Amino acid sequence: MALFILRRLIQSLFVLLAVSIVVFFAVYAVGDPIELLVSPEASLADRQQMIARLGLDLPVWQQYAGFMWRALHGDMGTSFVQGVPAISLILQRLPATFELVVAAMLMTCVFGIPLGLLAGLRRDTALGRGILATSVLGFSLPAFWLGMMLILMFAVWLGWLPASGRGDTVSVLGVPFSFLTRDGLAHMAMPALNLALANVALILRMTASGVAEAESQEYVKFARAKGIRPRRIVNRHILRNILIPVVTVVGLEFGQLIAYSTITETVFAWPGMGKLLIDSVYQLDRPVVVAYVMFVTFLFVVINLIVDIMYAALDPRVQLSAPAH
Amino acid sequence: MPDSVSSSRTRTVPPLAETPRRVAILRKLHGRPTARGTLIILAVLALIIMIAPFFAPQNPYDLANLSIMDGRLPPRSTAMDGHMYLMGTDDQGRDMFSAILYGIRISLLVGLSAVAIATAIGSFVGLLAAYVGGRIDAALMRLVDFVLGFPSILVALVLLAVLGRGVDKVILALVLVQWAHYARIMRGRALQERRKEYVEAAMNLGFPAWRIMLVHLLPNCVGPILVYATVQIAHAIALEATLSFLGVGVPITEPSLGLLIANGFQYLLSGDYWISLFPGLALLFLILTINILGDRLRESLDPRR
Amino acid sequence: MSDLLLDVRGLRTAFHTTAGAWPAVDGVDLTLRRGEILGLVGESGSGKSVTGFSLMGLIDPPGEVVAGEVRFKGEDLRKRNEEGMRRLRGNRIAMIFQDPLMTLNPVLRIGEQMAETILTHENVSRADAMARCVEALAMVGIPSPQARLRSFPHEFSGGMRQRVAIAIALLNNPDLIIADEPTTALDVTIQGQILYRMQEICRTRDTALIWITHDLGVVAELADRIAVMYAGRIVETGPVDEVLDAPRHPYTQGLLRSMPGTTQPGARLRQIDGMAPSLSARPSGCPFRPRCGHAITRCTEQFPGPTREGSRTFHCYAPVARVGGQV
Numbered sequence: 001m002a003l004f005i006l007r008r009l010i011q012s013l014f015v016l017l018a019v020s021i022v023v024f025f026a027v028y029a030v031g032d033p034i035e036l037l038v039s040p041e042a043s044l045a046d047r048q049q050m051i052a053r054l055g056l057d058l059p060v061w062q063q064y065a066g067f068m069w070r071a072l073h074g075d076m077g078t079s080f081v082q083g084v085p086a087i088s089l090i091l092q093r094l095p096a097t098f099e100l101v102v103a104a105m106l107m108t109c110v111f112g113i114p115l116g117l118l119a120g121l122r123r124d125t126a127l128g129r130g131i132l133a134t135s136v137l138g139f140s141l142p143a144f145w146l147g148m149m150l151i152l153m154f155a156v157w158l159g160w161l162p163a164s165g166r167g168d169t170v171s172v173l174g175v176p177f178s179f180l181t182r183d184g185l186a187h188m189a190m191p192a193l194n195l196a197l198a199n200v201a202l203i204l205r206m207t208a209s210g211v212a213e214a215e216s217q218e219y220v221k222f223a224r225a226k227g228i229r230p231r232r233i234v235n236r237h238i239l240r241n242i243l244i245p246v247v248t249v250v251g252l253e254f255g256q257l258i259a260y261s262t263i264t265e266t267v268f269a270w271p272g273m274g275k276l277l278i279d280s281v282y283q284l285d286r287p288v289v290v291a292y293v294m295f296v297t298f299l300f301v302v303i304n305l306i307v308d309i310m311y312a313a314l315d316p317r318v319q320l321s322a323p324a325h
Numbered sequence: 326m327p328d329s330v331s332s333s334r335t336r337t338v339p340p341l342a343e344t345p346r347r348v349a350i351l352r353k354l355h356g357r358p359t360a361r362g363t364l365i366i367l368a369v370l371a372l373i374i375m376i377a378p379f380f381a382p383q384n385p386y387d388l389a390n391l392s393i394m395d396g397r398l399p400p401r402s403t404a405m406d407g408h409m410y411l412m413g414t415d416d417q418g419r420d421m422f423s424a425i426l427y428g429i430r431i432s433l434l435v436g437l438s439a440v441a442i443a444t445a446i447g448s449f450v451g452l453l454a455a456y457v458g459g460r461i462d463a464a465l466m467r468l469v470d471f472v473l474g475f476p477s478i479l480v481a482l483v484l485l486a487v488l489g490r491g492v493d494k495v496i497l498a499l500v501l502v503q504w505a506h507y508a509r510i511m512r513g514r515a516l517q518e519r520r521k522e523y524v525e526a527a528m529n530l531g532f533p534a535w536r537i538m539l540v541h542l543l544p545n546c547v548g549p550i551l552v553y554a555t556v557q558i559a560h561a562i563a564l565e566a567t568l569s570f571l572g573v574g575v576p577i578t579e580p581s582l583g584l585l586i587a588n589g590f591q592y593l594l595s596g597d598y599w600i601s602l603f604p605g606l607a608l609l610f611l612i613l614t615i616n617i618l619g620d621r622l623r624e625s626l627d628p629r630r
Numbered sequence: 631m632s633d634l635l636l637d638v639r640g641l642r643t644a645f646h647t648t649a650g651a652w653p654a655v656d657g658v659d660l661t662l663r664r665g666e667i668l669g670l671v672g673e674s675g676s677g678k679s680v681t682g683f684s685l686m687g688l689i690d691p692p693g694e695v696v697a698g699e700v701r702f703k704g705e706d707l708r709k710r711n712e713e714g715m716r717r718l719r720g721n722r723i724a725m726i727f728q729d730p731l732m733t734l735n736p737v738l739r740i741g742e743q744m745a746e747t748i749l750t751h752e753n754v755s756r757a758d759a760m761a762r763c764v765e766a767l768a769m770v771g772i773p774s775p776q777a778r779l780r781s782f783p784h785e786f787s788g789g790m791r792q793r794v795a796i797a798i799a800l801l802n803n804p805d806l807i808i809a810d811e812p813t814t815a816l817d818v819t820i821q822g823q824i825l826y827r828m829q830e831i832c833r834t835r836d837t838a839l840i841w842i843t844h845d846l847g848v849v850a851e852l853a854d855r856i857a858v859m860y861a862g863r864i865v866e867t868g869p870v871d872e873v874l875d876a877p878r879h880p881y882t883q884g885l886l887r888s889m890p891g892t893t894q895p896g897a898r899l900r901q902i903d904g905m906a907p908s909l910s911a912r913p914s915g916c917p918f919r920p921r922c923g924h925a926i927t928r929c930t931e932q933f934p935g936p937t938r939e940g941s942r943t944f945h946c947y948a949p950v951a952r953v954g955g956q957v
Contacts, residue, residue, distance in 0.1 A: 015471070140559055140563065140613065142564075144566070144586070145608060148586070148593065148601060156596065219733055219735040221733075222725075224688060224719065226719060226720035226724075227716050227717065227747070227750055232746065236742075237738070241735070255476070259478055262479070263570075266570075277482070281482065282572065293483060339650075341644055341652065
């Protein structure tokens with residue numbers, strides 16, 4: 001087990017390294033940030049000063065080397081636009097994204113699994129078929145469009161929920177979170193739902209097809225031959241088996257959600273990391289973009305590792321000491 | 326000597342009579358009939374796309390046509406020159422209906438090209454990896470795993486941030502994000518096929534590698550790729566719309582549906598819903614139709630039938 | 631005949647396909663007394679497994695039991711609803727499946743899968759149920775049964791898994807056990823052990839057993855009576871020694887002859903020419919006719935009715951001659 005974790009950690013480090021190289025050099029090729037940050041009337045001396053301050057006059061590889069050195073010491077560059085460390089900007093926005101993502105995950109499980117069970121068990125009824133058909137909409141329609149429709153329906157036409165922004169926050173352990181206030185929840189409801197919708201559809205379908213597959217398994221037939229009640233067959237025998245792939249997907253999707261929050265945060269003007277990324281891309285604020293990608297990659301890697309471990313805990317057949325793939 | 330079994334000479338037992346129960350059981354098993362209707366709808370759509378320039382009441386990109394005085398008119402209002410705006414106008418005075426027709430065109434163009442190119446590249450890589458095997462296979466698959474490890478939206482976003490806006494750049498970004506999926510599918514399938522005897526026979530006959538790969542292996546591996554590609558078209562269209570909405574996609578001179586929606590977003594709250602809603606509905610329609618078509622295609626290709 | 635535990639008459643189970651519905655089990659009659667062991671023999675596709683499932687009421691679409699009576703302790707089971715059948719299953723009638731790896735749920739512990747069989751039918755405490763499980767495991771010869779309760783199925787070997795399945799069948803002391811080829815997937819030595827145990831258990835508890843198999847050797851050792859199936863029909867039944875010593879139906883004779891042990895060393899192995907017909911291509915009249923050496927014209931017209939000889943029954947117009955001695 002320890003060997004497994006060690007091996008995965010080393011793999012992750014390589015991934016991080018590769019990503020940092022790719023991103024840094026890619027972003028380096030973009031426009032000229034000087035044009036953005038210095039007014040056309042600025043003197044040449046001012047420009048030189050700016051270039052020197054931001055380290056833009058050094059050769060590329062030196063910039064990268066400097067960047068990596070600083071990154072390993074926790075310094076991922078300073079925002080061109082705001083002049084503060086990029087990583088602090090990201091960390092500042094992290095709680096907002098985090099609570100959104102967690103809320104979305106909760107919704108996914110709370111809506112996705114029961115609806116999926118229903119659709120799977122009542123496959124032959126109009127209800128079951130209807131649920132499955134509607135679920136297609138969840139992941140084929142673009143998230144931003146769904147978000148807009150939500151705003152249109154609940155904010156503009158019905159006026160029940162606020163259209164954008166984050167609500168009042170309360171400090172928990174020194175970190176501001178908004179889910180503890182009523183206003184916060186009202187603001188969070190739509191974005192979280194929007195973020196969750198694609199996943200709800202996915203988990204729903206996975207659960208439904210898992211039920212269908214499980215029902216045709218021999219052990220279900222055997223359970224019936226033993227006279228076990230249908231309720232228990234579903235809850236104990238079937239659910240346990242389909243929960244394994246579902247949990248895996250839920251775990252993996254966590255990382256995806258952090259990425260997709262970009263869209264939701266833009267639609268709902270939610271002040272999270274995703275919005276920060278979009279704004280930084282617009283403003284050609286390279287350090288922030290690079291820091292964001294590195295940070296998110298890091299999150300992914302950690303999440304994947306946790307999911308692998310959880311999978312092993314749920315499925316007694318998996319031997320983690322065996323070589324991966 | 327006992328007769329050999331030959332059902333042509335032996336009368337066999339006829340099947341049991343039809344019962345309502347039997348009909349019900351069969352209906353549950355064998356699902357819905359194939360819908361040629363979807364194909365027809367799509368053909369009509371394609372036709373509309375083709376003739377949009379002639380069909381649209383107005384060329385939405387010819388600035389000379391636009392009059393700001395006609396801006397933000399609700400659906401079914403009349404223009405200064407008397408003709409009716411079926412779906413209203415946007416803030417620049419553009420007729421939404423025409424803009425949508427053009428927008429569908431761009432969306433379809435981007436979606437189809439991206440998928441076509443990604444399929445070609447991905448299939449080739451997968452085929453190569455499966456056929457050659459060894460280190461090259463390992464290296465290619467490491468690359469594929471790496472690419473697939475990231476959410477497509479993030480990669481596309483950063484890519485386009487680097488490359489700037491433009492239809493060709495969007496297609497490039499979409500291709501880069503998608504190709505790895507095809508590579509993986511193709512490789513899996515090709516590995517299975519590779520073990521079959523016809524490949525061995527071709528190798529023994531001394532055919533060059535490229536010929537075996539393209540002429541012998543490829544046609545047999547095309548099935549799952551085709552199915553996946555159909556689904557991916559809708560996905561590519563959605564992704565392009567998202568990127569354009571976020572402001573990194575197609576430029577303002579050739580707005581796709583996504584960009585139209587983005588344009589109208591700011592007016593949503595003030596009640597001028599049509600600027601976003603109608604392009605949105607068009608996008609919806611497009612995606613759903615392609616998805617349903619993909620489903621039908623998948624069903625008809627299913628070997629179990 | 632009220633002392634019969636099981637009395638099946640005219641059982642017909644059909645399978646629906648788009649091309650038509652055909653009976654996998656086509657008019658089967660079976661009888662069974664308390665504590666009796668019946669060997670149901672037939673090749674693949676003969677319908678023997680389907681018969682077993684039909685008795686338990688476990689035929690799912692596209693299958694359907696279309697006709698017949700299944701009298702268990704005097705009551706026609708076909709008239710019971712699903713909940714009624716559920717109360718019998720695992721309780722008064724138990725089943726053992728062929729492949730123990732697939733029939734035990736891989737993510738649940740053995741103890742739970744055993745105990746649930748008791749707990750679903752009786753109102754006992756969990757501790758009592760577990761105690762009975764330990765007893766059952768011991769009875770089928772599983773070492774350290776108490777510890778084994780916490781194991782998962784994949785931790786057992788094939789033979790042990792099948793023993794667990796047998797133990798489960800015995801938990802509620804059923805009147806009838808239907809075993810569907812339980813030893814086919816196991817190697818011969820294990821098979822022998824399990825057969826021995828089954829026989830012992832059934833004798834001591836007076837449990838009736840239907841042992842479904844294609845292996846005549848197993849039946850010879852284990853069963854009291856034998857029923858031979860071909861293409862969905864029973865062609866011969868009777869006490870095992872009598873039938874195997876002097877078969878009356880040509881198919882039974884063919885089966886016996888094709889067993890390697892019955893051929894002289896060095897002589898050619900005998901076989902029955904041709905192949906068993908598929909479900910939709912069964913010949914009319916007697917389905918065995920195309921492969922039968924005795925066939926007469928009458929065989930194409932109608933399936934032969936039962937001919938009784940003492941406690942034996944067979945369905946043939948031109949049976950094997952009743953000569954004493956070897957086959």
